[in-house]
Amino acid sequence: MTIAATTTASQQPVIHPGAESGSSAPALVVEDLRKYYPVGGALFRKATSFIHAVDGVSFQVARGESLGLVGESGCGKTTTAKMLVKLIEPTDGKIVVRDRHEQMVDLATLGGRDTKLFRRSAQMIYQDPYESLNPRRTVFDTIAEPLVVQGIGSLHDRESRVGRMMSQVGLTPIGNYMFRFPHELSGGQRQRVAIARALILEPTLVVADEPTSMLDVSVRSNIMQLMLDMRERLNATFVYITHDVAVARYMCDRIAVMYLGKIIEIGRTEDILEHPIHPYTRALISAVPVPDPGFVRPKVDIKGGIARPVDPPKRCRFYDRCPLASKVCEDNDHPPLTPRDGDRLVACYNA
Ligand SMILES: Nc1ncnc2c1ncn2[C@@H]1O[C@H](COP(=O)(O)OP(=O)(O)OP(=O)(O)O)[C@@H](O)[C@H]1O
Ligand code: SF4
Ligand SMILES: [Mg+2]
Numbered sequence: 001m002t003i004a005a006t007t008t009a010s011q012q013p014v015i016h017p018g019a020e021s022g023s024s025a026p027a028l029v030v031e032d033l034r035k036y037y038p039v040g041g042a043l044f045r046k047a048t049s050f051i052h053a054v055d056g057v058s059f060q061v062a063r064g065e066s067l068g069l070v071g072e073s074g075c076g077k078t079t080t081a082k083m084l085v086k087l088i089e090p091t092d093g094k095i096v097v098r099d100r101h102e103q104m105v106d107l108a109t110l111g112g113r114d115t116k117l118f119r120r121s122a123q124m125i126y127q128d129p130y131e132s133l134n135p136r137r138t139v140f141d142t143i144a145e146p147l148v149v150q151g152i153g154s155l156h157d158r159e160s161r162v163g164r165m166m167s168q169v170g171l172t173p174i175g176n177y178m179f180r181f182p183h184e185l186s187g188g189q190r191q192r193v194a195i196a197r198a199l200i201l202e203p204t205l206v207v208a209d210e211p212t213s214m215l216d217v218s219v220r221s222n223i224m225q226l227m228l229d230m231r232e233r234l235n236a237t238f239v240y241i242t243h244d245v246a247v248a249r250y251m252c253d254r255i256a257v258m259y260l261g262k263i264i265e266i267g268r269t270e271d272i273l274e275h276p277i278h279p280y281t282r283a284l285i286s287a288v289p290v291p292d293p294g295f296v297r298p299k300v301d302i303k304g305g306i307a308r309p310v311d312p313p314k315r316c317r318f319y320d321r322c323p324l325a326s327k328v329c330e331d332n333d334h335p336p337l338t339p340r341d342g343d344r345l346v347a348c349y350n351a
Helices: 077-084 112-118 139-150 155-168 187-199 217-234 245-251 269-274 279-286 327-331
Strands: 002-007 013-019 026-039 049-062 066-070 092-098 104-106 122-125 205-209 237-242 254-259 262-268
Touching: 026 077, 026 237, 049 066, 049 077, 049 237, 049 254, 049 262, 066 077, 066 245, 077 092, 077 122, 077 205, 077 237, 122 187, 139 155, 139 187, 155 187, 187 217, 205 217, 217 237, 217 245, 237 245, 245 269, 254 269, 254 279, 262 269, 262 279, 269 279
Parallel strands: 013 049, 066 237, 066 254, 122 205, 205 237
Antiparallel strands: 002 013, 026 049, 026 092, 092 104, 254 262
């Protein structure tokens, strides 16, 4: 992996983890992305405090690659996901996506019409298959909806595309499901419908936000395998969000670990799982069961729970919970991501 450095408006160097040398060109480039939400403002009073939901996140993902965004509740995973598909606007920073015509598109430059076209290239799969489907729409209407919105195909074409998509996601026999409503389906079947709807336009970028976390354990691995198959079929770039490291191990080529709005470690999945460097990553990984019963991984304890990042101090975000915290951490700003062994980046002064 090469690590490219550019500068932002504030002239801070930005490291781009994941710029693969020689292999596939990047399909998604995220630079110093931020989203701040005002707290406690009123009609005639401007907010003076802000939640730093996402606070200076940079990464790259290659075409066909899957990057996991991993971290505890509230660390900014969903906020990042929504910005990647332009469902919400960043406070600052840049997102560039390779579209279906191989053009690199800066999302900030897209107006209404271009945003609609961009939706052909980038789709999101949501956590809750109960909420994400309209209860009054049949399976056919739901999966065909993106084709209708984009004005693609005649009714006959749409029927055959929806039918093909249904068999690819395992909603067969097609005739049994085509005209059912969401309340007539199981959770796993609903998520298959949601995946079919997201993939029918053959997007080049898919952002999946904890798509199996609300499903029964018995259907989770089927849905994960389905997404792996579809990713290969479409050669799509995946950003896969999960708080579950075991899921990330199964689904992702690389993992970015987030903590209170920042990426604190990023690298290849097996490297991070076998040899986590950042103390927070070590604590996360130590909680995951190991397949080899003879291997006992030392448990790393961290104190306290994740806080809401309202006007966080400049020092390391993990300082209050960190077993390695020292004076250098207290006296300096949050550490930058720096290269470690192989192609890993870690944000820590002491690890
Ligand atoms: N619309 C909003 N207005 C105000 N604060 C928000 C908003 N959306 C998210 N936040 C806050 O931003 C932070 C990050 O939230 P986000 O939903 O991105 O976390 P997450 O990592 O997806 O968590 P989870 O694992 O629970 O889904 C949290 O502190 C959350 O309370
Ligand atoms: S920089 Fe200091 S406080 Fe932050 S994770 Fe590293 S050791 Fe802990
Ligand atoms: Mg979330």
